Amino acid sequence: MQAYILRRLLNTVIVVILVTMLTFSLLLLIGDPVTAFMVSGEAKDPVQMENLRHELGLDKPIPVQYISWLGKVIRGDFGRSVFTQRRVIDELAARLPVTLQLGAVGLIIGIVIALPTGIISAYRRGSKLDIAATVFAMGGVAVPEFWLGIMMILLFSVVLGWLPAFGFVNLWDDPVEGLRHLILPAMTLGGAMAAVNMRQIRSAMLEVLAQDYIRTARAKGLQERTVILVHALKNALLPVVTLVGLLLGRIIGGAVVVETMFSIPGVGRLLVFSIFSYDFPVVQACILLIALAICIANLVVDLAYAWLDPRIRYG
Numbered sequence: 001m002q003a004y005i006l007r008r009l010l011n012t013v014i015v016v017i018l019v020t021m022l023t024f025s026l027l028l029l030i031g032d033p034v035t036a037f038m039v040s041g042e043a044k045d046p047v048q049m050e051n052l053r054h055e056l057g058l059d060k061p062i063p064v065q066y067i068s069w070l071g072k073v074i075r076g077d078f079g080r081s082v083f084t085q086r087r088v089i090d091e092l093a094a095r096l097p098v099t100l101q102l103g104a105v106g107l108i109i110g111i112v113i114a115l116p117t118g119i120i121s122a123y124r125r126g127s128k129l130d131i132a133a134t135v136f137a138m139g140g141v142a143v144p145e146f147w148l149g150i151m152m153i154l155l156f157s158v159v160l161g162w163l164p165a166f167g168f169v170n171l172w173d174d175p176v177e178g179l180r181h182l183i184l185p186a187m188t189l190g191g192a193m194a195a196v197n198m199r200q201i202r203s204a205m206l207e208v209l210a211q212d213y214i215r216t217a218r219a220k221g222l223q224e225r226t227v228i229l230v231h232a233l234k235n236a237l238l239p240v241v242t243l244v245g246l247l248l249g250r251i252i253g254g255a256v257v258v259e260t261m262f263s264i265p266g267v268g269r270l271l272v273f274s275i276f277s278y279d280f281p282v283v284q285a286c287i288l289l290i291a292l293a294i295c296i297a298n299l300v301v302d303l304a305y306a307w308l309d310p311r312i313r314y315g
Helices: 002-030 033-037 045-053 062-074 090-121 128-142 145-159 175-209 212-217 226-259 266-277 282-309
Strands: none
Touching: 002 282, 033 212, 045 212, 062 282, 090 128, 090 175, 090 226, 090 282, 128 175, 128 212, 145 175, 145 226, 175 226, 226 266, 226 282, 266 282
């Protein structure tokens, strides 16, 4: 197990380095970031532009720029924002807890909806409930997040007036008001994940319920609830864990859209703002953070296999 973890960590480091190289290369396509950053109506002082270019290290060869930037990143120094002049690490530290709260609530909502719905749908295959759940899953996969968010704002904020449409309140400061502000964006974020997970749970449960050991458990006189929740569910969760790990990347990517729609000051909204303002040090840091989060999620998923299926051994 330890050797496997070390190999996976090494692979993760290689992937992150490749992501940094790709991100660094793509940002070069915008041309001179200093020229792009200057407002079109503002007088471009050549001395000021040259000083900013020197401060950002853009007057050096590209390989030297990349190595210098990567060395600073390893030490936790992402540079300073071109727009606000604040340290990028401070910007991320202020906004990362917001995105984590949104992602956690969205993930919980997605699992709470998908798990019981998928189990009941598989257990009552062909029933009206199964058909309704399948229609819900197909609609959840097909509906884009921005459309779902707009519809939820119109219904719950504009028409009914139950929930706020915009803004954010920290859950640790005011749990009740924080949940009121997070319900709509979290439902938007977790809705698509719930639909995909429900279909996967249903499919996995149907396959497991047809196995011989399930018939043996029932023949022994075990309660149906014990057969479903203890014997069938644990084995059915193996492919679902894989899917959840992949969907974590979708949650992080979806946060970019959701945070922008609901005016939530998280990493996703910071990334969008930084792209439009050509604040490329912040863009690099945000993309690197997202890539690292996805790699860690995939590593955790791989290690979870051993607990879910004792037959799996890491050689």
